[in-house]
Amino acid sequence: MADVVVTPGERERDQGQLTYRRVLGALDRLRRASDADTAYRLAFQVVYLQCKFGAGERGVSGTGKWWWNDATPRPRSVGEVLSAVWSRTHLAREYRLPAYRDEGVSRPFAQTEAALEELVTEVGRLESAEYLLDVLLDVYSTRYARGGDYFTPDTVSYLFAGLAAPRAGEMVRDPACGSGRLLRAAAFRAQKQGAELRLSGADIRPLARYAAAVNLALHGFRIDLAGDGTDTLREGIPQERADVIITNPPVNMRDWGHGELRGDSRWDLGVPRPGNANFAWIQHVLADLTPHGRAVILLSSGAAHSSSSSDGLIRQRLLEHGLVAGIVDLPSWPFPHTRTSTALWLLAKGARPNGDRVLFADAGKLSMWRDGARRGFDAAQAERLFRIFRAWQEEQIPEGEDAQGSVPWCRAVSLEEIVRAGFDLRPARYLQPRSNVTLNSGTDSRIRKRQLYEAMDRSSAAWRRVRVVLEGRHE
Template structure:
C-alpha cells in the first residue's frame, strides 16, 4: 500500500466500528490509540538504539565482550535515563500497545486502556493530563474496542526507515481532517483545512524565531510551519529553528494539540492550561516573530465587557458583540519588532462599519500595520459557509525586515477567489501546490524576500495590486481586494474596456427596443381579441 491507501483503509475500517458513537466523541479514543501505538513503537526503536550503542566501539556505552554485553543489555534497555536523554517517551511494559493488543478480547480492555494511559502520563511529565482516559465510558459494543486496536496495529513506525516521512503524523492529520468533514460545524473547534494552513505558512514563511497561535486548535499551524522550516533549510543554506507557543480554549482540543506535537516530535509551550486568550492570556510577555491563527469567526460571547481599557486595544475598543478586531489587535500586541502575522477572518472584517469596526480598521491602516489582504474562494471550509479572507499584519514593512523592498505606506491586495483548482468533494475545494506557489510567490516578489525566485513583482488585473495608502483612503479604508485589483482581462480578448462597454451598451439598448416592439404587438393582438390592455 501507498501511504494514501493505508490512511484511507485505516479510516474506512475505523469509521465502520463507530456505530452509535458520534464522530465528535469517537475521534478522541481513535487518536488516543494512534498515539499509544506511536509512543510504543518509538520506545521499541529506542531500545534497539541502546543495543547498537552497546556494540558500537565509537559509543560511550561500548562493551567489547559479547557475553557481558548480553548480560547487561536488559538493564540498559530498561533504564529510563537512556530514553529521557533522547526525548523518547517512557512506556511501562503493561502500558505498551503490544501488551494491550494481546488482551483485545478481554471484557476489561477499556478499563485496562484507561489505566495504561494513566501510567504513561505518570512516567512522562509533559503528558500529564493530556492523554485520553475515558475508554471505559465509550458506548461501543463489546469487542469493538479490540477490533479498533487491531486496525491501529497495522501502523508501523521505524524512524530509520521513514526518516522525516512520519507515518504516524500523517495518519493523525488525515484522521483529523476526516473527522472535520464528518463533524461539519463542530470542526471549527479544532481543525483548519490543510490548504488554508499551507497558504498562511507559505506566505509568512516561518523559518527562525518564535511562532505563536492564540487559537491553536489541534496544532496544524505548528506542524506545517515546522515542515516548511525543515524543507527550506538546505535551499537557504542555514539552520532554521522555531520556538512554539500557543493557547487553546477547549480542554479536549488542547489535548489533541499536545498529542499532535508529540507525534511530530515537536516541543511547545501551549500554556499551563486551557482558557480564553482574551481573559486568561497565557503568554502576556510573549513577542512573536510569526503569528498564524484561524480564530472562530464573529464570536459574540468573548467577554469584551470585562476588558474595557485593555492595553491591547491600541486602535480602538472592539465591539462587545464581535471579537474579530479583538483578535487582530491581540495579535498585533504580541508581535516582536520584526514580527508578522497571518490571520483567517470572516469577510465582514474587511468592510464592516458597525460598532466602531470601521474606525479600528482605519486606525490600523493609517498606522501602516496591514501588509497584505487575500480574498479566499468559497467552499474552502468544511465547517462554515461564511466567506473568509486572510489578514497579514507586520510590525514594520521597511526594507531589511521580511524583505529587501521597502513597502511602507503600501498594501498588497490579492484576490484568490478564482485562484483555486483543487476539489476535495462536491461541496469543498482546496488550493493545489501550483495555486499556493502562485499566490505565495506574488507576495514574496512584492516584498523581495529570501523565498522569492528573484523575479520582479507586477500588478495583475483581476488578481493582485500593490496599493498606496492614498488610494485606500479614497475607498474609506475598505480592505476588500476586489475593489482594488480590477477585472481580469482574458489573454485572447484584446478589446479595450471602453470599446467593450460601448458595444454592450448599444446591444442592450437594441434588445430593450426590440422588447418594446414585441410588447406593443402583444398588446395589439390582445386588444383585437377584446381584452382590455
C-alpha cells in the same frame, strides 16, 4: 499534475476514507457508545501509541505489543490497559492529557469496552497508522464542525505557512491552535530549509488541545502548549512575545468578553465592538508580537468592510500605522461546513517602506488541481504568491513573472486609494476585473469547472449534515 505537499506522503493519507474504513466504522460505534469528543480522544491515544510503539509488532488479537508484555497476566479490559499505558507516556505527563479512566464521561465505561476493543484491534491491523490522525481530524470537522469550531484544512495551513515565511529560531505562536496544523505546516516549511522553530499554542477546547499535542508529537515537533480551557482573549498576553503569529480564530465570535475586557490595554486602536471578536483578535495578535513581528490571521470577509463605526475606526488606524501588509481572499471550497467568506490578513509591526500601501491578492484565482474528492492549490502558483508577498515584506520589488501587471490576481494599492474607498479592504474592490485581464489558455475552463465543483461540494456538505441529523434520531 502539480501537487501541494504539507506533510510527507499526504497523497497516500488522503485516500484515508477508503484505507481506514474499518477503523472509522469502529470509531462510529465507539462514538455511539460514549460521545464524539470522548471517542476521538481515545482514538488519538490509540493512534499515537500504535505509531510510536506498535508498528511492526503484533500482540494479542492483532493489536500492537504495547498493550502488555508476555510476562503480564491478561488484564480485565482494554480500557484499563489503555489508561495504564497512556498515563506513562511522556506526552500524557508533559501536557497532562487525561487517560481513559480519567475522562469523567456520563455513561458507564462498561458500555464502551466492546467498541474500544474493536477500535484497538482495527488500528493494530493496519500496516501503517502514519496518516490516520489527519484522516480523523478531517472526518471530525466534516461531521461536527459548526461555524468557527473546526480543524483548519491542510490546504489552508499550507497558505498560512507560506505567507508567514518563518525563519530559523523564531518563536511562532497560534493563540487558537485547534489541532495544531498551522504550527505543523510552519515547522515543516522551516524544516525543509534546514531550520527549526520554537512553537507555542493554546486553545479553549480540550479536544483541540489534545489533538494539537498528539499531532505535533507524532511529527517530531515540540510545542509549548497552554493548559486546558485557555481562553486566549481573556487570559491576555503571554510573558514572551512571538516573532510570528499564525491563527485561525473562531469566525465572528460573539461572546469574547467585551464587558470585562473593555478597558484592556490591548485596545490601543479602539475598543472592539460587542458581539464580534474580529478586531479583538487583531489587536491581541499585534500586542503579542515583538516590535518587528509579523502575523497571518484568518477573518471573515465582513471584517474588511463592516459598516460598524468601531470596526471602521480600527481599520483606519491599522492603515495609518502601517500595520496591514496585505490581504488574501480565500475561495470557499476548503470550508465545506460554512458559507462564510474569509480572507487572510497579513500584519506587520515596525517601520517599513511599504507601510503606505497594502498588497491585495485573490487565492481563488490560483490554479487548482483535483484528484477525486481531494483538491488543493497548484504548488507553483501558490509558491509564486508566497514569493510576491515575501518580496513585499522584505522591501524588494518583484521582478520577471512576479512583477506587478503580470499578476492579475495581485495588486499593491496606495493608502490614498483605500481612503477614497472608505477604508474598504476587500481585495475584490481593487483587483482587475477578470474581463480586463488576458488569461492563459484554458483558464476560463478551469474557472467554470471550479465553480461547478464548489456548487457540487456545497450540495454534498448539506447532504452530509442532513444524514448526521437523521442518524442521530435513530440512535
